[in-house]
Every structure is written in C-alpha cells, then in structure tokens.
Amino acid sequence: MKEFIAEIVSIGRLQNQNLVHLLGYCRRHGELLLVYEYMPKGSLDKYLYGEVDNNSTLSWDQRFWIIRGIASALIYLHEEWEKVVVHRDIKASNVLLDDELNARLGDFGLARLYDRGVEQETTRVVGTIGYLAPELARTGKGTPLTDVFAFGIFVLEVTCGQRPIMQSTQDKQVMLVDWVLEHAQHGSLADAIDVRLKGDYNVEEAYLALKLGLLCSHPFACARPSMRQVIQYLDGHIEPPELPAHQSFQALALMQNEGFDSYIMSYPSSTSAGTISSSSGGR
Numbered sequence: 001m002k003e004f005i006a007e008i009v010s011i012g013r014l015q016n017q018n019l020v021h022l023l024g025y026c027r028r029h030g031e032l033l034l035v036y037e038y039m040p041k042g043s044l045d046k047y048l049y050g051e052v053d054n055n056s057t058l059s060w061d062q063r064f065w066i067i068r069g070i071a072s073a074l075i076y077l078h079e080e081w082e083k084v085v086v087h088r089d090i091k092a093s094n095v096l097l098d099d100e101l102n103a104r105l106g107d108f109g110l111a112r113l114y115d116r117g118v119e120q121e122t123t124r125v126v127g128t129i130g131y132l133a134p135e136l137a138r139t140g141k142g143t144p145l146t147d148v149f150a151f152g153i154f155v156l157e158v159t160c161g162q163r164p165i166m167q168s169t170q171d172k173q174v175m176l177v178d179w180v181l182e183h184a185q186h187g188s189l190a191d192a193i194d195v196r197l198k199g200d201y202n203v204e205e206a207y208l209a210l211k212l213g214l215l216c217s218h219p220f221a222c223a224r225p226s227m228r229q230v231i232q233y234l235d236g237h238i239e240p241p242e243l244p245a246h247q248s249f250q251a252l253a254l255m256q257n258e259g260f261d262s263y264i265m266s267y268p269s270s271t272s273a274g275t276i277s278s279s280s281g282g283r
Contacts, residue, residue, distance in 0.1 A: 008034065011108045014081060018073035020096055020106030036106055041097035048092055048161055050196075060201035062101055063158050067209060068234050069103035070095060074151060074227040078144040083113045086142040090150040091128050091164075092157055112142055130164030130175070134219050145221040152216025152224070156180055159209045161194030177217050180210060208233065208240045215241050 005025075012022045023035045041047075044066065047058050058066075070090070077085040087105065094107040110126045125136050133149035136142070153164050156176050166174045183192040193206050212233055218224050225233070225241075232238040 004032070007111070007113055010083065010113055011085070011111060014077075014085070016073055016076040018069040018102070018104055019076070020104045022108060034107075034109055039096035039104065039106070040099050041101060043093045044095040044097060044103065044158070045092035047097070048158065049163075057196045058101070060197055060206065064202070064205050064209065064234075066095065066097075066101075066103040067155055067158055068231070070105055070151065070154065071227055071230050071234060073103075073105040074144075074147060075231060078147065078227055084116055084144065086112045086114075086144060087147055087150075088112060088142045089127050089131075090147060090154055091131050092154060095154075133221065135221055143221075144226070145224050148216050148224045148227060148230075149218075149221075151227070151230070152213045152218075153177060155209055155216065156213035159194065159206060159213065160192050161196055177214065180214060184210070184214065211241055 008022070008025050012024065014022070020039060021037045023037060025035060026033050047056060050057075074087070074090075077087060085108075087108065088110040089107060090105070094105065096104050096106045098104065125132070125140055126142070127136070127150070131150040131153045133146040136146055153176065156162075157164060160176065160180065162176050162179070164176045166176055166179060168174045180189075180192050183189050189207055189210055190203075192210060193201060212225075212230060216224055216230065229238070233240055
C-alpha cells in the first residue's frame with residue numbers, strides 16, 4: 001500500500017498538456033479510487049465508434065492532431081520526466097478529450113515508474129488484449145517499447161476507425177494490424193482508412209499514420225521506433241519509413257500472428273484478473 005501511494009503521489013506531479021492531471025485518490029469501502037480532472041468531451045472511443053449523442057465523426061485533421069498529442073505525452077513519460085513512466089494501458093478509451101478536442105492520455109492505474117538506468121522488474125502481465133506487445137507473454141516487463149507497440153495499435157485504430165480485434169464476415173476474430181498489413185500487401189491502403197471520412201483526408205498524412213502504426217506494432221521490439229522518432233516522422237523532420245518489401249509481407253504477417261494468437265488464446269477476452277481487459281471496452 002505504501003508503494004502504491006508513493007507512486008500515486010509521483011504521478012500526481014506529472015505536468016504535460018497532453019496528460020490528464022491526477023488530482024488525488026480516495027479509499028472507499030476498501031477500494032482505491034483515482035480522481036482525475038474532468039474532461040467534458042469524454043473518451044475518444046465514443047467518437048471513433050459513433051457512441052456520442054450527435055453521432056459526430058472526427059475529421060482527419062482532428063484525428064492526426066490527437067495522434068500527435070498522445071505521441072507527445074509518451075515522449076514526456078518515457079524521456080523527459082525525472083523517472084521513466086510506462087503507462088501500460090494506451091488505448092482509445094483511455095484518451096480523453098477537452099472542450100477543443102485536444103487529446104489527453106489518462107488512467108494511470110496500471111502505470112509503472114522506475115529510475116533511469118535501473119533494470120525493470122518482472123511483474124504480472126497487465127493491459128488490454130489487442131494492445132499487448134508479444135514479448136510481454138515471455139518477459140512480463142512493461143517497457144517504453146511495449147508502450148510504443150500499444151501506441152501503434154492505437155494509431156491504426158484512430159486511422160481505420162476499427163477496434164484492435166475485429167469481427168470478420170465469417171464471424172471470426174481478425175487482428176486490425178493483420179488487416180492493415182493485408183491491405184498494404186495488396187496495394188490497397190486507402191481501403192483501410194475509416195470509411196466515415198468519406199475520402200475527405202490528407203492522403204500523405206493518412207498513409208504515414210498507417211505506416212507508423214505498422215512500424216510501432218512490429219512484433220520485434222528492436223524494430224520499433226522510439227516515441228521521439230515517431231514525433232519526428234509526424235512533424236516531417238525525418239522521411240517517413242518505408243514499408244517492408246512485398247516479399248517480406250507474408251513473413252511479417254506470420255510473425256504478427258504468432259505473437260498475437262498465442263497471447264489471445266492464453267487470455268480470453270473476459271477474465272477475472274482485473275488487470276487484463278477486452279479491447280472492446282475500458283477496464
């Protein structure tokens with residue numbers, strides 16, 4: 001309990017325009033509750049999946065600004081604060097929107113803090129299925145690169161308007177990243193972009209987002225960029241990454257499937273653990 005409270009106090013000191021500010025905590029009926037500032041527009045997932053009252057569809061400019069905002073928040077957590085902060089639960093339902101639809105990353109209930117240069121300890125696997133990096137099943141260690149993986153899935157989610165685990169027409173589960181890879185393989189990336197945009201988007205930015213989503217969610221952690229590199233791609237300071245050559249797509253897709261399928265089979269979408277949740281909703 002003392003360690004938990006110490007971490008909460010530390011998280012309360014985080015100051016970044018793209019983070020929801022933690023105001024405090026309280027204990028009620030034996031349950032610890034974290035108290036955050038109120039975000040009037042609610043969570044991003046409601047806008048992506050048509051759950052807001054006015055059925056408003058986010059424009060491409062709004063989506064790209066949201067992606068960049070969360071990237072900026074992660075740079076701060078990973079590199080710029082006094083400790084390394086690994087969020088461990090990056091997803092659309094944990095991204096909250098202010099009055100002007102600026103994105104703020106919230107829900108630090110699963111976050112881990114550790115000193116720079118200190119080896120991260122192995123812990124139980126936590127997070128949301130569909131956003132979990134394959135190496136977590138083996139190491140149990142949340143790292144900046146496992147956050148990068150989740151961010152990659154988040155970018156695909158925002159760009160495609162699809163959940164990380166999709167239902168196919170054959171009523172089978174399909175991983176969003178595999179679906180985007182297939183479109184890339186067939187040269188039909190435009191078909192992966194959210195149809196609710198009705199073709200009204202910046203083609204260069206949308207393709208960049210899809211490429212970054214695939215790059216960040218690479219099954220090999222060493223192949224993922226840092227969040228600082230991601231920002232440089234988004235801001236046009238570095239040339240966007242090239243997708244793998246055509247002949248390597250099949251191998252990459254197989255690696256993605258290998259990492260995801262064993263993980264999903266290990267953890268059904270509804271568990272009693274409380275630390276792993278389904279990608280279809282919040283924790």
